Amino acid sequence: MTSAPQLSNASLWQTKGFINNQWVDSENGATFQVTDPGNGNNLGSVPEMGVAETRRAIDAAGEAYKTFSKTTAKSRQDLLNRIFALISQNADDLAKIVTVENGKPLADAKGEVGYGNSFFEWFAGEAVRTYGDVVPAANPDLRNIVIKQPIGVCGILTPWNFPVAMITRKLAPAIAAGCTAVIKTPAETPYSALAIAHLCKEAGVPAGVVNVITTDKNVAQVGKEICENGIVKKVSFTGSTRVGKILMQQSSNTLKKLSFELGGNAPFIVFDDADIDAAVAGALACKFRSSGQTCVCANRIYVQSAVYAEFASRLAEKVDQFKLGYGLDEGTTHGPLIAERALDKVQEHVDDAVKRGAEVLSGGKKLGGNYFAPTVLANVPSDALVNCDETFGPLAALTKFDTEEQVVKLANDVNVGLAGYMYSRDIGRVWRVSEALEVGMIGANAPILSQACIPFGGQKESGFGREGGKQGIEEYQTTKLIAMGGVTV
Numbered sequence: 001m002t003s004a005p006q007l008s009n010a011s012l013w014q015t016k017g018f019i020n021n022q023w024v025d026s027e028n029g030a031t032f033q034v035t036d037p038g039n040g041n042n043l044g045s046v047p048e049m050g051v052a053e054t055r056r057a058i059d060a061a062g063e064a065y066k067t068f069s070k071t072t073a074k075s076r077q078d079l080l081n082r083i084f085a086l087i088s089q090n091a092d093d094l095a096k097i098v099t100v101e102n103g104k105p106l107a108d109a110k111g112e113v114g115y116g117n118s119f120f121e122w123f124a125g126e127a128v129r130t131y132g133d134v135v136p137a138a139n140p141d142l143r144n145i146v147i148k149q150p151i152g153v154c155g156i157l158t159p160w161n162f163p164v165a166m167i168t169r170k171l172a173p174a175i176a177a178g179c180t181a182v183i184k185t186p187a188e189t190p191y192s193a194l195a196i197a198h199l200c201k202e203a204g205v206p207a208g209v210v211n212v213i214t215t216d217k218n219v220a221q222v223g224k225e226i227c228e229n230g231i232v233k234k235v236s237f238t239g240s241t242r243v244g245k246i247l248m249q250q251s252s253n254t255l256k257k258l259s260f261e262l263g264g265n266a267p268f269i270v271f272d273d274a275d276i277d278a279a280v281a282g283a284l285a286c287k288f289r290s291s292g293q294t295c296v297c298a299n300r301i302y303v304q305s306a307v308y309a310e311f312a313s314r315l316a317e318k319v320d321q322f323k324l325g326y327g328l329d330e331g332t333t334h335g336p337l338i339a340e341r342a343l344d345k346v347q348e349h350v351d352d353a354v355k356r357g358a359e360v361l362s363g364g365k366k367l368g369g370n371y372f373a374p375t376v377l378a379n380v381p382s383d384a385l386v387n388c389d390e391t392f393g394p395l396a397a398l399t400k401f402d403t404e405e406q407v408v409k410l411a412n413d414v415n416v417g418l419a420g421y422m423y424s425r426d427i428g429r430v431w432r433v434s435e436a437l438e439v440g441m442i443g444a445n446a447p448i449l450s451q452a453c454i455p456f457g458g459q460k461e462s463g464f465g466r467e468g469g470k471q472g473i474e475e476y477q478t479t480k481l482i483a484m485g486g487v488t489v
């Protein structure tokens, strides 16, 4: 028996792949099951597609690109605005889909749908502002004009933790630039992607511009095809650093343009001079959003010695007030993790820290199903596993520090650099530490950074490229110089 959610607009629940504006099965009829992480129910099945279907999708995108790339920026702006309006109209249903396949509480899912949709609104605006340049020439007979053009067919590969937003922040700028796309959905959360595809079609997106491949077992082959196929000119990937490295190697033969948003391990630093109320509230939001399953979640919480004890006890007290439960239930503040493997990783990090002398202030264990008790650990040594590797779960690990110099060194002592946070009322320190942290984004007295208008992205092994902001559309464009000679008579 399946337990698909009750939706006001039942047409949002699509159960097939999407190629050239047609809903399609896999060629051999194979399917895979999607499970609700909050209760283990079977939500239904979608096609187990493979290389053959991926090639068909890429071919469709290649064919569509010939005409879509020549459309006016204004027509693409109108298209994006229509998608934005349809997503707004269907936001409650989309949030329900996100909750049942990802597990996050409905309020968070609504937040994600609004955030995800804001990329369509933002890039509708950017579509008509892809200006070029006129560059003074080195030769009197020349005039230089620099134009921006769409890059071509784009491969979009995304994770399950934001089933809507991770797709929209790639798809919206791709459409804005005049590109076409093949999206490979995460196996855990295909239904949100299919609902977006349905709304794109409703909005009038031409056949072949948006294609969706669903796969579980064949993910490595599908990813390889997207990276190696010569028709695809760009791959935008969000996911782990491990998989990012594989995709980069696979893309090297065709030298594709790449944007990679990879793993994080965010330091969250609380200085002695911080507003402690704000720092505690910030840590709760930053660490436990989506039960710790965001790439920008605080992972290492460093607290200066004079405020350490107060911060730790106040944080644990607040965490004990969370209401862990099923995402659609009234009052649930925090949901399950995506799967057993995620619970195992959190437990491993807790056990390792405790073995090294950490103290459990709150939680610390699995609670059955995919639920892990929101956890606060104190006195975590800086070489504990949790301080070296992203947990991606509801574990707040507190480590004491004494000086600014010491904490900056600790914060930078990892191979990734996505987000970093600090709480301090000393403006000089905020500036100094912001410059010193090796990350792509800083939250200074601000626990949530994500907005469509900012350049989201990392340094080091957190990847490269930026999503959102004025930079986001450039990832889907190529720059061309037209040097015009014969100007002088």
Ligand SMILES: NC(=O)c1ccc[n+]([C@@H]2O[C@H](COP(=O)([O-])OP(=O)(O)OC[C@H]3O[C@@H](n4cnc5c(N)ncnc54)[C@H](O)[C@@H]3O)[C@@H](O)[C@H]2O)c1
Pocket (backbone or CB within 6 Å): 157, 158, 159, 160, 161, 166, 184, 185, 186, 187, 219, 220, 221, 222, 223, 224, 238, 239, 240, 241, 243, 244, 246, 247, 260, 261, 262, 263, 264, 294, 295, 296, 390, 392, 418, 458, 462
């Ligand atoms: N920087 C960011 O913006 C950002 C955002 C969200 C998540 N993340 C990162 O993603 C990770 C969590 O997601 P995950 O565990 O699902 O990551 P993952 O890398 O395992 O999976 C991400 C996507 O890649 C696909 N994939 C897996 N193996 C593949 C292969 N061999 N070829 C092609 N595709 C493949 C998966 O199906 C999924 O769709 C964390 O490390 C997190 O920090 C980063």
Ligand SMILES: O=CCCC(=O)O
Pocket (backbone or CB within 6 Å): 161, 162, 165, 293, 294, 295, 296, 450
């Ligand atoms: O998980 C990573 C992205 C989350 C966000 O955009 O805030």
